[in-house]
Amino acid sequence: MIEKINLENILFLDIETVPEEENFNVLDETKQALFDAKTKYQRKDDFTAEEFYERAGIWAEFGKIICISVGYFTFKGDIRHFRVTSFFGDEVKILKDFSNLLNNHFSQPQHILCGHNAKEFDFPFIARRMIIHQIAIPMKLNLFGKKPWEVPHLDTMELWKFGDYKTFTSLKLLTNVLGIPSPKDDIDGSEVAHTFYVEKDIDRIITYCEKDVIAVAQVLLRLRREDLLIEEEVIHI
Template identity: 35%
Template sequence: MAHVFLDIETIAETTDFANYSKKSVREARYCGESSEAPEVQYQQRANLHAEFGRIVCISCVLRTQGGEIKKISFCSDDERGLLSDFFEMINKAGVSVLLGGHNIKSFDIPFICKRAIINGLKIPKALDYGTLPAWKMGTVIDMMEMRQRSGYLRTGLELLCLCLGVPSPKQSLEGSQVSDLYWNSYQTSAGTEDHRATLQTIASYCEGDALASLLCYEKMEGIEVAEPIVEEKKEEKNQTSLLVFSESDYLTWSKKEYMSTYKTFDDLMAWLKQNYSGVEAYERQLRDHRAKYELGMSF
């Protein structure tokens, strides 16, 4: 049975707090005793609450029986799309995987489930613990819980990594910076390669947290790994790190790439399959739109 360690990156639901539909509720519940301006407090902390934030990335990391690290990230502007893709993977895996992560029982899984409900999606059985408290989610491995050992004080992932000699995932970015990074990019370059590069940066950071949790687990459990932990060669990253976008992203982006670069639809599909994981799942939909591609029509 495989251990799949996951992490999520969350952002504020909006940057327009003045016209936010939940503004009065947010102010009444969280801003009453704060000395900060409500809009500042919202931008800094909204991503901690599923009611006021949303998910921009979900990353999963596992180690194969051969010792190789495999990564996959669902990262998109379309939260419903990335949740659907992630749920599809989880449902296909069924009972063959055990989920793990850092503070996953109290934050990641509840956040995912709440956002699924808000987006009208059915929660996979592997994530649906109903009203069970965190300490009864027995099949989920939580590194914060393991480190706490029934004590009071909790240990953050960065400190846990330092204690165990695991490389820190917080060297170039921190979770508190993701929301600003995303929104600055989205507002200035949505739909461009620059914004896609920002999504890749967020996905890489998210993968780093998930990987750190896996490595900490192996250290704490005394699991010896014969193979190298991480492949460092950047040019080979696509062999172990797979970035998956939603169907709508594929369709929009692929059309643009086709119109500017590829002479035939088959050339486009060959390029996508070579560079991006998961495109096969959308091949039928893309082929259905072949005539529109060739006529240069929008979807």
């Protein structure tokens, strides 16, 4: 039962990704051919590989992480806070800093990672990029040999499914039906690459990423039938 989980043991997170290079033509011929083969099914005959490259950020083999935002609850008596911070800049530094956070502060058996659609996207994407950069995978992301009930991950989309495997529910939709302020009031995922490469506005992306983290925490509170966070309880570090 999620109501029995101590909120202070959960690290909420979200990542933002973009194509590894700004333009398809920067890739060498081998990587171009591999991207063409990888995306042939998704593209069908509607787009060329070059036209489709703006979506490359959804694959760890062709994308990179530009921001990881995290949040966690703290309680002092009746006072509740939700602390939010972000790692951004060079991808290697992002991954190392995030790994240090997990290893130093969220590595105990009771600690859990939580995101929206994170089991399908965020968690494996982070792990794959760590392998590509030869960074040791923290215990909380290394699932080798673990039984399903031993995996220390919560996924708010999975919780909302209640065993229904046929549907995808976006965070924007879920916040709407649960009466939570939408985190998607500025850019959305399809605009992150343009915001990063063309507008060069990483601060806007960080804000967007942190809003998603807060929204995931709000969804979990709703699922536990607890009061939502108010603005004064959220602290940006």
